[in-house]
Amino acid sequence: MDKAQRMELERSAYDNQQAMIKQAEQFIIRFRAKSTKAKQVQSRVKQLEKLERLELSESERTIHFSFPPAMPSGRDILQMDQVNKSFDNKKVFRDVCLSLQRGDKLGVVGVNGAGKTTLLKIMAGLEAAEGDISLGHNVVLTYFGQHQAQELYGESSILDTVYHAAQDMTVTKVRSLLGAFLFTGDEVDKQVQVLSGGEKSRVALAKMLVKPANLMLLDEPTNHLDITSQEVLQEAMAQYEGSIIVVSHNRAFVNSFVNKVLEIRDGRAILHEGNIDDYLAARKQLEEDKAGQQKKEKSQKKPQKSAPVKTEQDASGSGDRKEDRRLRAQRRQQLNSQLKPWKNKAAAAEKQVEKLEKRKEELEVLMADPDLYADQPRWLKVSKEYNEAAKQLERQYAVWEEAQGKIEEVENES
Numbered sequence: 001m002d003k004a005q006r007m008e009l010e011r012s013a014y015d016n017q018q019a020m021i022k023q024a025e026q027f028i029i030r031f032r033a034k035s036t037k038a039k040q041v042q043s044r045v046k047q048l049e050k051l052e053r054l055e056l057s058e059s060e061r062t063i064h065f066s067f068p069p070a071m072p073s074g075r076d077i078l079q080m081d082q083v084n085k086s087f088d089n090k091k092v093f094r095d096v097c098l099s100l101q102r103g104d105k106l107g108v109v110g111v112n113g114a115g116k117t118t119l120l121k122i123m124a125g126l127e128a129a130e131g132d133i134s135l136g137h138n139v140v141l142t143y144f145g146q147h148q149a150q151e152l153y154g155e156s157s158i159l160d161t162v163y164h165a166a167q168d169m170t171v172t173k174v175r176s177l178l179g180a181f182l183f184t185g186d187e188v189d190k191q192v193q194v195l196s197g198g199e200k201s202r203v204a205l206a207k208m209l210v211k212p213a214n215l216m217l218l219d220e221p222t223n224h225l226d227i228t229s230q231e232v233l234q235e236a237m238a239q240y241e242g243s244i245i246v247v248s249h250n251r252a253f254v255n256s257f258v259n260k261v262l263e264i265r266d267g268r269a270i271l272h273e274g275n276i277d278d279y280l281a282a283r284k285q286l287e288e289d290k291a292g293q294q295k296k297e298k299s300q301k302k303p304q305k306s307a308p309v310k311t312e313q314d315a316s317g318s319g320d321r322k323e324d325r326r327l328r329a330q331r332r333q334q335l336n337s338q339l340k341p342w343k344n345k346a347a348a349a350e351k352q353v354e355k356l357e358k359r360k361e362e363l364e365v366l367m368a369d370p371d372l373y374a375d376q377p378r379w380l381k382v383s384k385e386y387n388e389a390a391k392q393l394e395r396q397y398a399v400w401e402e403a404q405g406k407i408e409e410v411e412n413e414s
């Protein structure tokens, strides 16, 4: 039996005992005053006294949560083409194009009011927009937004609400998840309608997480979670095999699991490879390059304080040619320094693509061998490596394409 199974068993035994204790206590309270039940009440009091109470060890008390498995989607999960959105006459964004693949975990960033929530709702089909938006084959989507809390049924208990949303989860597992979201013991029996706004929001999040899905859209999921619950969610997100699109101001949370960042800025959406740290470093670099460029341009425009006195030769035009040559060389240098990081990036991606394609081919040969299929553990190992290589290959292609696009952009501007 592995550790996870043992933990599940121990927790299940603990939960069963807790339920039995609760029943006995309720019986005692209810019939304490009834002489006809005195014998049964006494026997339960004794039973509770004699009971060897199970304890959860520290590690068992640490809550882990993993998502219920969902069938895998096709390779492409979401495609957006020239999507525009306006409210009344106010444009929120325009020409949003985005293509996400299975396993992508995307963080959406932007200043307040940039349109992050609106974009997520459009992706979830909850908000209309102009343009083409399509989900890939077999994509099963779930969405969590702040208004979900208002849609809970008030008369249901917390446990019932989440348990009914789950398809194949045991009560023990649901309780464990609720524990991760700060509802322990009897609290899970509270009716939803008596809960605070933050508590309702946590129930809505738990309800969403137990539904089997392969694409999760989450809008500010950590808003009402304490640090431990955030960590539980963060770990589960990192291990989740499906795709995630998340809007969150919580940088540490998002940074730990995203592999792409979509920045909404001035009505445009720009895709960056990597996590939030990578995105911020790239932006810093871009801003520094831009500032350096502006400084240079400014200094070129300024008349030279100690302009050399023109000689006859200068007047004949050869001095202007010299200056022209100097400026051209300077411009070339600027261009090269702008192009260099992108050229390096493209070259590195090309190398990776070559390596990954070779490995993928080797694995394909291996996988075509019927002997391998007969050896299930090896087959699983090889097919996992194959999927991973294919995923990485897609990423490297995207990096290469982005870098090539930038190179062309810079060259066309010059």
Ligand SMILES: Nc1ncnc2c1ncn2[C@@H]1O[C@H](COP(=O)(O)OP(=O)(O)OP(=O)(O)O)[C@@H](O)[C@H]1O
Pocket (backbone or CB within 6 Å): 087, 088, 092, 110, 111, 112, 113, 114, 115, 116, 117, 118, 119
């Ligand atoms: N239903 C609506 N009617 C009119 N304007 C709206 C509507 N919903 C959003 N907006 C406007 O669209 C813009 C984008 O809002 P959105 O909530 O998507 O931004 P956000 O990036 O999620 O902001 P925050 O980070 O503050 O949550 C804002 O100017 C907002 O006022």
